[in-house]
Amino acid sequence: MIDGIHGNPTVYLNGDWLPLSEAKVSVLDRGFIFGDGIYEVLPVYKRKAFRLQSHLTRLERSLAAIRIRPPLDQAQWAALFDELIQRNQGDDQFLYLQVTRGVAKRDHSFPNPEVRPTVFAMSSPFQRPTTAQRDSGIAVVSLPDERWLHCDIKSVSLLGNVLARQAAIDRGAPEAVMFRDGFLTEGSASNIWMVKDGALHAPLKNHLILEGIRYGLLQELAERLQIPVQIRRIRQQELTQADELMLTSATKEVLPIVQLDQRPVGPGAHAGRPGPIYAKLRRAYDQLLDEL
Numbered sequence: 001m002i003d004g005i006h007g008n009p010t011v012y013l014n015g016d017w018l019p020l021s022e023a024k025v026s027v028l029d030r031g032f033i034f035g036d037g038i039y040e041v042l043p044v045y046k047r048k049a050f051r052l053q054s055h056l057t058r059l060e061r062s063l064a065a066i067r068i069r070p071p072l073d074q075a076q077w078a079a080l081f082d083e084l085i086q087r088n089q090g091d092d093q094f095l096y097l098q099v100t101r102g103v104a105k106r107d108h109s110f111p112n113p114e115v116r117p118t119v120f121a122m123s124s125p126f127q128r129p130t131t132a133q134r135d136s137g138i139a140v141v142s143l144p145d146e147r148w149l150h151c152d153i154k155s156v157s158l159l160g161n162v163l164a165r166q167a168a169i170d171r172g173a174p175e176a177v178m179f180r181d182g183f184l185t186e187g188s189a190s191n192i193w194m195v196k197d198g199a200l201h202a203p204l205k206n207h208l209i210l211e212g213i214r215y216g217l218l219q220e221l222a223e224r225l226q227i228p229v230q231i232r233r234i235r236q237q238e239l240t241q242a243d244e245l246m247l248t249s250a251t252k253e254v255l256p257i258v259q260l261d262q263r264p265v266g267p268g269a270h271a272g273r274p275g276p277i278y279a280k281l282r283r284a285y286d287q288l289l290d291e292l
């Protein structure tokens, strides 16, 4: 039994299916030693991976970015995820996949000859956002973005994100919003959106943020709803003047941010409450899930 984990889910490790409590990796794994690996998180609704193709594309991009030869092809990843879902319970799950450069003598340079990458996948029950979070929104705090310059890679080296998240929690907020050189980047584990004058604004998709699968999804929903989208550099001060703020991620879906640094978000009577653009996007997101 592992603290905080109910039951003993079946996981995948290097070709084997086994109970989580029996899954072991060497202390010389480069994921453990150097954080030398990448990961993916996929939400599952009604026992089907949601937006699978986008996740597979991002997975291949992450592997290429850190020069790990893909241990499986797209069809094999899809089959692995399918089997993981079938071997675990619950209509809604979230899948975690981690691929590291493998096990080798400790040396910063890549193992030569190459070693087999470590592939680990597990499923957890998907605790979707609560009605309170969806209807009342959440608080965030502003923090300097102190991460490296390849935030576009879904790397397991998440120390900057971990410290930002904990700093937010220490200040009573569940998420941090980060800024680099005075411009918005993203949350510790989410993409951040601003509404101003009826348009949805988001930071550029570049090396300073992880392009969430829900980043693309929200853009699609906005287009469908004819909400103008502006992808551009967003100054930190603009967030204090925003009509609405929201965040997206696989596990948070889309949630309204109603407090920034303990001040209510939004103008006048709306201040501190989820806004109308959020409500429209949320409805569209729910509808998409209903149609699955």
Ligand SMILES: Cc1ncc(COP(=O)(O)O)c(C=O)c1O
Binding pocket: 041, 161, 186, 187, 188, 189, 190, 191, 209, 210, 211, 212, 213, 214, 215, 248, 249, 250, 251
């Ligand atoms: C740093 C960061 N940005 C953005 C996201 C959102 O990505 P996705 O929508 O694919 O979950 C995540 C997800 O965990 C993240 O960790």
